[in-house]
Amino acid sequence: MYLVTSEQMRELDRHAVTSLHIPEIVLLHLAGKAIADVLVQRGPRGHIVVLAGKGNNGGDGYAAARWLKHYQYSVEVVSLVHPETLTGSVALAAQSAIAAGVPVRVYSGQPLPEAQLYLDALLGTGQNRPPADRLLQMLESLAHTSTPIWAVDVPTGVDTDTGAVYPGAVQAVLTIAMAAQKIGTAVTPGCLQAGEVVVADIGIPILHNPSFATWIEPAELAARAAYRPVTAHKGLAGHVAVIVGCLPGAAKLAALAAARSGAGRISLLTASAIEPPLPDMLMIPVNGALRNSLPEGAVFLMGPGMLDAWPIEVVWSVVESGGKVVLDAEAMDAWLSAPEERRLADPFLAERVVLTPHPKECARLIGWTVDSVQKHRLAAARRLSQQANATVLLKGYRSIVNSQQSVSVNPVGGPSLAVAGSGDVLAGVIAALLAQGLSAYDAARLGCWLHGRAGDRLARRIPAAACMASDVVQELPQALTDALGVKMKSTDK
Numbered sequence: 118m119y120l121v122t123s124e125q126m127r128e129l130d131r132h133a134v135t136s137l138h139i140p141e142i143v144l145l146h147l148a149g150k151a152i153a154d155v156l157v158q159r160g161p162r163g164h165i166v167v168l169a170g171k172g173n174n175g176g177d178g179y180a181a182a183r184w185l186k187h188y189q190y191s192v193e194v195v196s197l198v199h200p201e202t203l204t205g206s207v208a209l210a211a212q213s214a215i216a217a218g219v220p221v222r223v224y225s226g227q228p229l230p231e232a233q234l235y236l237d238a239l240l241g242t243g244q245n246r247p248p249a250d251r252l253l254q255m256l257e258s259l260a261h262t263s264t265p266i267w268a269v270d271v272p273t274g275v276d277t278d279t280g281a282v283y284p285g286a287v288q289a290v291l292t293i294a295m296a297a298q299k300i301g302t303a304v305t306p307g308c309l310q311a312g313e314v315v316v317a318d319i320g321i322p323i324l325h326n327p328s329f330a331t332w333i334e335p336a337e338l339a340a341r342a343a344y345r346p347v348t349a350h351k352g353l354a355g356h357v358a359v360i361v362g363c364l365p366g367a368a369k370l371a372a373l374a375a376a377r378s379g380a381g382r383i384s385l386l387t388a389s390a391i392e393p394p395l396p397d398m399l400m401i402p403v404n405g406a407l408r409n410s411l412p413e414g415a416v417f418l419m420g421p422g423m424l425d426a427w428p429i430e431v432v433w434s435v436v437e438s439g440g441k442v443v444l445d446a447e448a449m450d451a452w453l454s455a456p457e458e459r460r461l462a463d464p465f466l467a468e469r470v471v472l473t474p475h476p477k478e479c480a481r482l483i484g485w486t487v488d489s490v491q492k493h494r495l496a497a498a499r500r501l502s503q504q505a506n507a508t509v510l511l512k513g514y515r516s517i518v519n520s521q522q523s524v525s526v527n528p529v530g531g532p533s534l535a536v537a538g539s540g541d542v543l544a545g546v547i548a549a550l551l552a553q554g555l556s557a558y559d560a561a562r563l564g565c566w567l568h569g570r571a572g573d574r575l576a577r578r579i580p581a582a583a584c585m586a587s588d589v590v591q592e593l594p595q596a597l598t599d600a601l602g603v604k605m606k607s608t609d610k
């Protein structure tokens with residue numbers, strides 16, 4: 118499912134209006150009907166107050182009010198501007214609502230009328246600055262209400278393209294998105310304001326565009342990675358070589374996760390013996406230079422438990438060896454410390470190298486504060502992907518995978534994954550998927566979906582506070598079963 122920006126949505130709107138000859142006012146009426154229908158199915162039956170702005174988002178609100186009146190609801194509109202000052206399709210939608218008998222009052226700072234539900238049709242994809250003046254005053258009074266708020270298309274105060282949240286932003290329990298979900302309501306912090314998001318089909322075709330972001334949908338990726346012909350042998354499922362740092366526990370977790378995610382063979386490259394030994398893994402002792410011990414054709418995983426165990430040049434030589442690589446923790450810093458011309462030398466590097474930073478690591482690597490990374494996660498992931506010339510998985514709720522032009526958002530995963538070692542597990546899963554033939558972008562996408570799903574499964578049995586990373590490993594086979602069996606939707610927790 119696509120996640121669109123305001124500009125991409127405008128193009129789709131334009132296509133519907135100019136090429137398909139659907140007048141804009143018809144789209145507003147269809148949007149209004151879609152909103153009213155969701156309200157009939159799921160909303161309260163009492164008085165509904167529609168808060169309408171001056172743009173087409175307000176037009177959707179007026180049209181919804183007209184439909185609600187038609188469905189015999191008690192409904193009124195509180196408008197930010199006088200309806201007579203409205204223009205174009207919004208003016209038509211307002212006239213239609215007024216003609217149908219919907220009362221309209223102009224907001225001038227008075228307390229909002231009591232309601233069973235407020236419908237936020239103040240601003241949608243056209244919002245381009247923080248709310249101020251009268252609008253902010255209305256938003257502040259909404260912030261103190263216990264009445265549920267539903268947002269039309271995007272909650273007012275949430276940036277459609279970045280998910281940034283402005284002061285006063287509407288806290289919705291449900292957002293009804295027109296034609297396609299807007300990306301700002303899919304990523305944090307915007308998604309936390311949007312509540313549940315329902316996409317309403319109002320007849321605008323979503324013409325495929327390769328630059329659309331998407332939700333991660335695991336079925337096809339999982340089927341590709343996990344396919345085993347009856348004649349399968351371990352050589353077909355690849356080889357993951359985990360390079361062990363000074364904290365071997367992290368590498369062991371990653372190796373176990375790789376084993377539970379389908380890697381044919383797993384080796385631990387280690388300078389000192391691992392106790393107790395892992396019976397399912399091969400130990401490759403490293404005596405002297407690591408580069409002389411690298412097994413041919415393996416996918417390398419570096420970073421978990423590494424600290425400063427391996428010199429920077431070793432990380433560079435692993436990346437430049439031409440194979441697939443997952444870099445986590447300090448191994449990412451090592452790669453980012455390579456001179457730019459060295460990092461950018463291979464134009465296809467992002468197809469085989471994955472970086473898995475958490476927000477603090479991402480901030481350190483691109484020189485931002487953690488706060489700005491968290492407020493602009495899409496931009497931060499893109500920046501790091503460009504700087505590192507690699508696929509980047511920015512961890513955290515609604516993880517983002519960015520590979521140069523392509524962006525995906527993970528719908529699954531939650532606080533049960535916020536535990537030490539969880540990142541090592543994720544890195545191991547991704548390495549295993551790379552070993553089974555997926556590209557860096559696909560392995561990162563499926564990897565974070567499986568990891569998230571495993572965490573969500575766990576959360577059904579154990580409180581998040583009591584989860585351990587090794588519990589997540591145990592859930593991975595079931596998460597893979599879920600990914601393969603399309604019967605469970607990607608957003609079904």
Ligand SMILES: NC(=O)C1=CN([C@@H]2O[C@H](COP(=O)(O)OP(=O)(O)OC[C@H]3O[C@@H](n4cnc5c(N)ncnc54)[C@H](O)[C@@H]3O)[C@@H](O)[C@H]2O)[C@@H](O)CC1
Pocket residue numbers: 130131134141144145148170171172173174175177239240241242243244245246247248249252269270271295
């Ligand atoms: N264009 C179309 O064909 C359709 C539009 N639809 C609806 O229309 C919305 C987009 O409509 P618009 O492009 O008119 O945009 P909006 O309705 O979001 O509002 C844009 C207006 O608000 C002003 N504005 C922006 N930020 C502001 C702020 N912080 N404070 C005060 N004013 C601010 C802008 O200058 C502009 O005048 C969508 O979100 C969707 O709800 C849909 O119903 C489908 C059809």
Ligand SMILES: [K+]
Pocket residue numbers: 174237238239240241268269270271272273
């Ligand atoms: K809105």
